[in-house]
Amino acid sequence: MFFLDHIWLIPLFPAFGAAMMFFFGRRLQKATVSAVCVGVVVVAFLFACFTVVEYTHFAHGTGQPFEKIVYTWLGSGDGHLNFVRRDGTLASFNADAGFLLDPLSSIWLLFVTGVGMLIHIYSTGYMAHEGGYYRFFGYMNLFMFSMLTLILANNYMLLFVGWEGVGLCSYLLIGFYFHRKSASDAANKAFIVNRIGDAGFILGALTLAWFFGSFRFTDINSLARNGTFASADIHILTIAALLLFVGACGKSAQIPLYIWLPDAMEGPTPVSALIHAATMVTAGVYMVARSNAVFVLAPTAMKTVAIIGALTAVFAASIGLVQNDIKRVLAYSTVSQLGYMFLALGVGAFAAGVFHVFTHAFFKALLFLGSGSVIHAMSGEQDMRNMGNLRGRIPTTFKTMFIATLAIAGIPPLAGFFSKDEILWQAYRSAYGGFPYLWLIGFGTALMTAFYMARLIFLTFYGQPRMSHEVEHHIHESPKSMTGPLVVLAVCSVCAGWLGVPASLGGTNPFGKFLEPVFAHEASVAEVEPQEPAGEEHRGLEWTLMLLSVGAAVVGGGWAHHYYAKAGKDYKEPIAVDAPPLYTLLYNKYFVDEGYDYVFTGRRKVGDIRLGAMGAGEASSWFDAKVIDGAVNDVGWVTRAVATLSTWWDKWIIDGVCVNGPAILARMISYPARLFEWGLVQWYALVMVAGLLGFGVYYVWK
Amino acid sequence: MAEITTLHYLVVAAALFVLGVIGVLTRRNVVIVLMSIELILNAVNLNLVAFSRMWGNLHGQLFAIFIVVDAAAEAAAGLGILIAFFRNKETVNVDEIDLLKW
Numbered sequence: 001m002f003f004l005d006h007i008w009l010i011p012l013f014p015a016f017g018a019a020m021m022f023f024f025g026r027r028l029q030k031a032t033v034s035a036v037c038v039g040v041v042v043v044a045f046l047f048a049c050f051t052v053v054e055y056t057h058f059a060h061g062t063g064q065p066f067e068k069i070v071y072t073w074l075g076s077g078d079g080h081l082n083f084v085r086r087d088g089t090l091a092s093f094n095a096d097a098g099f100l101l102d103p104l105s106s107i108w109l110l111f112v113t114g115v116g117m118l119i120h121i122y123s124t125g126y127m128a129h130e131g132g133y134y135r136f137f138g139y140m141n142l143f144m145f146s147m148l149t150l151i152l153a154n155n156y157m158l159l160f161v162g163w164e165g166v167g168l169c170s171y172l173l174i175g176f177y178f179h180r181k182s183a184s185d186a187a188n189k190a191f192i193v194n195r196i197g198d199a200g201f202i203l204g205a206l207t208l209a210w211f212f213g214s215f216r217f218t219d220i221n222s223l224a225r226n227g228t229f230a231s232a233d234i235h236i237l238t239i240a241a242l243l244l245f246v247g248a249c250g251k252s253a254q255i256p257l258y259i260w261l262p263d264a265m266e267g268p269t270p271v272s273a274l275i276h277a278a279t280m281v282t283a284g285v286y287m288v289a290r291s292n293a294v295f296v297l298a299p300t301a302m303k304t305v306a307i308i309g310a311l312t313a314v315f316a317a318s319i320g321l322v323q324n325d326i327k328r329v330l331a332y333s334t335v336s337q338l339g340y341m342f343l344a345l346g347v348g349a350f351a352a353g354v355f356h357v358f359t360h361a362f363f364k365a366l367l368f369l370g371s372g373s374v375i376h377a378m379s380g381e382q383d384m385r386n387m388g389n390l391r392g393r394i395p396t397t398f399k400t401m402f403i404a405t406l407a408i409a410g411i412p413p414l415a416g417f418f419s420k421d422e423i424l425w426q427a428y429r430s431a432y433g434g435f436p437y438l439w440l441i442g443f444g445t446a447l448m449t450a451f452y453m454a455r456l457i458f459l460t461f462y463g464q465p466r467m468s469h470e471v472e473h474h475i476h477e478s479p480k481s482m483t484g485p486l487v488v489l490a491v492c493s494v495c496a497g498w499l500g501v502p503a504s505l506g507g508t509n510p511f512g513k514f515l516e517p518v519f520a521h522e523a524s525v526a527e528v529e530p531q532e533p534a535g536e537e538h539r540g541l542e543w544t545l546m547l548l549s550v551g552a553a554v555v556g557g558g559w560a561h562h563y564y565a566k567a568g569k570d571y572k573e574p575i576a577v578d579a580p581p582l583y584t585l586l587y588n589k590y591f592v593d594e595g596y597d598y599v600f601t602g603r604r605k606v607g608d609i610r611l612g613a614m615g616a617g618e619a620s621s622w623f624d625a626k627v628i629d630g631a632v633n634d635v636g637w638v639t640r641a642v643a644t645l646s647t648w649w650d651k652w653i654i655d656g657v658c659v660n661g662p663a664i665l666a667r668m669i670s671y672p673a674r675l676f677e678w679g680l681v682q683w684y685a686l687v688m689v690a691g692l693l694g695f696g697v698y699y700v701w702k
Numbered sequence: 703m704a705e706i707t708t709l710h711y712l713v714v715a716a717a718l719f720v721l722g723v724i725g726v727l728t729r730r731n732v733v734i735v736l737m738s739i740e741l742i743l744n745a746v747n748l749n750l751v752a753f754s755r756m757w758g759n760l761h762g763q764l765f766a767i768f769i770v771v772d773a774a775a776e777a778a779a780g781l782g783i784l785i786a787f788f789r790n791k792e793t794v795n796v797d798e799i800d801l802l803k804w
Contacts, residue, residue: 679800679802680796680797680800681796681799682726682727682728682730682735682796685726685727686727689723689727
């Protein structure tokens with residue numbers, strides 16, 4: 001039990017690396033930085049492996065969650081900090097620094113640390129000549145810490161800490177080349193769009209706490225599974241589930257909040273692989289899967305998730321058909337695959353969704369790392385129009401990327417085939433709300449996926465070289481530190497799917513079985529028995545659908561081969577040739593960014609009116625300047641007028657009449673008296689003498 | 703040779719008094735005015751001494767000595783004021799000493 005009891009150490013390893021980089025990174029050699037930062041992730045990975053092995057012994061296949069509470073983080077736990085629940089009873093506000101390990105978090109734990117480790121190793125090669133080496137690895141370690149906190153948290157509050165942490169690291173790493181305006185704008189965009197989702201998430205989590213009286217997953221799940229709910233309760237749970245899904249839309253780039261992910265490709269390529277393809281963007285899927293007990297109580301929310309997922313899948317895939325930037329194609333592919341995952345969650349096939357997250361992590365990370373290797377070889381060129389015929393020049397990159405492309409396109413027996421077909425099959429027939437037209441959307445997406453991935457491969461590795469001579473001269477295979485992870489990921493992309501071979505193909509689906517305890521109740525609610533031996537017509541239908549989707553993959557690849565395999569300098573986009581307006585629409589991403597600029601950000605005006613945030617800003621500014629300041633100025637004017645009047649009154653009436661008036665009167669009265677006092681002393685004396693003489697004369701003559 | 707009578711003294715004293723009054727009234731220099739006041743006081747002294755002689759007792763003489771002391775005190779105070787004043791106005795002209803007039 002050593003590893004399980006010390007599960008809290010797993011996030012702390014990368015946190016230690018991040019802290020080292022934060023305090024001492026500037027002074028360390030690149031080799032030291034690599035050793036520390038890659039080392040802590042390797043340690044975390046090994047620790048995670050041992051922990052999961054111990055967990056399987058602990059749970060004995062029952063899927064019983066292991067919970068380790070280190071200390072009470074928020075609240076008091078002794079009932080001093082209470083809040084009123086919906087039913088009027090008091091509940092203690094309490095969130096622990098607690099760690100939860102169950103099959104769901106085990107899977108995330110393994111592939112996050114595993115893929116994270118490979119990408120860290122790759123980064124030592126990719127970033128070798130970049131400035132800010134320690135900064136990059138510090139952020140990457142911080143990201144690993146946040147992501148591990150997110151997936152190991154045992155309550156919504158701690159999950160939110162990880163949730164915000166990965167958002168912050170995403171921001172920091174997208175803006176890694178912060179001297180480039182586009183990168184800094186993209187970072188801001190990602191952060192702000194995510195903030196909308198985060199607001200939804202925290203509101204949803206608080207609604208759940210208000211309803212159930214706890215933030216803890218185990219409490220909420222058992223209450224949700226064992227309770228009976230009136231329809232008013234179901235409405236509240238629907239709102240809570242939809243709010244959580246808003247958070248998932250932000251983090252996992254679903255309509256309408258997907259717009260940040262393609263722009264996030266401004267970050268270094270390993271970041272795109274780790275954060276914006278393999279791990280962070282699946283946090284939304286994780287959170288919805290984690291809240292499955294709540295979601296299944298709210299059919300409306302489930303339907304919303306399924307429909308949004310399906311729409312996002314086809315929408316993003318169609319944009320990906322015509323993009324020229326190699327990383328942008330992959331970005332739209334990621335959005336599209338995330339749509340698949342939400343489609344699976346929405347139709348109640350949680351295990352299938354998680355399985356796709358798992359396989360997708362390998363082949364999408366591989367595709368991004370491969371594209372990084374291509375960009376590395378092309379001296380920074382990302383535009384596929386300027387590539388071509390690279391397969392002989394960078395053979396390892398080519399082979400591994402080719403495998404990943406087969407995997408994502410759904411060619412058996414590679415990983416993507418099993419996970420994607422499981423989703424399509426469940427979308428077709430899940431009693432939860434499977435609709436044939438959701439399958440149809442998924443099928444169309446599969447066709448497009450095969451096309452745009454094959455297009456990427458053909459434009460990059462086949463055809464005629466279209467780059468400048470100088471660039472061509474510098475093409476070289478990447479160092480071992482980069483190709484090594486590619487090979488490992490390629491092996492995983494081939495084999496990962498074998499963990500989930502469905503019963504219809506003679507497999508036992510150990511992956512699904514492992515997850516079963518987490519979702520078992522949901523499956524029984526949905527009356528879908530995953531292990532139920534399907535009837536012959538079901539099995540026949542399943543095989544038909546499988547054949548159809550494999551056929552779609554082959555056809556999509558074949559079309560791409562037809563149009564791009566021999567692409568020269570003047571190759572034409574088939575869509576641009578056949579339907580120019582459609583091409584313009586797709587090439588400009590359905591003008592969604594522009595639309596958002598009109599409606600939400602207000603960067604563009606509708607006629608003379610500005611809407612959205614800037615519109616609100618302008619309106620507030622106008623209101624402030626005209627109404628608030630106007631009122632202030634009017635009050636000021638009145639005060640001044642009163643003051644003027646008051647001054648006049650004081651000056652002329654108070655001072656003039658009342659104070660100076662008596663004084664003037666006194667002066668006027670005293671004037672005659674003053675005349676006697678003219679100030680010449682000798683004259684006074686003369687008068688006195690004259691008076692004396694006068695008296696003398698008077699008495700003498702009398 | 704006729705005897706010097708009280709009347710003679712009184713005439714001299716009256717002449718002295720008139721001289722003093724004329725000095726006080728006509729001179730513009732404060733020092734001269736003070737000296738003239740001394741003349742007036744001495745005229746009074748002469749009268750007192752003359753009447754003392756006439757009556758054959760010392761009452762008048764006693765008054766005269768008081769007046770001499772008084773005159774000395776008055777001269778000291780007057781000259782002191784005058785010096786203080788001169789420091790401020792740099793003049794001893796009576797016509798210009800009119801600060802108390804408003």
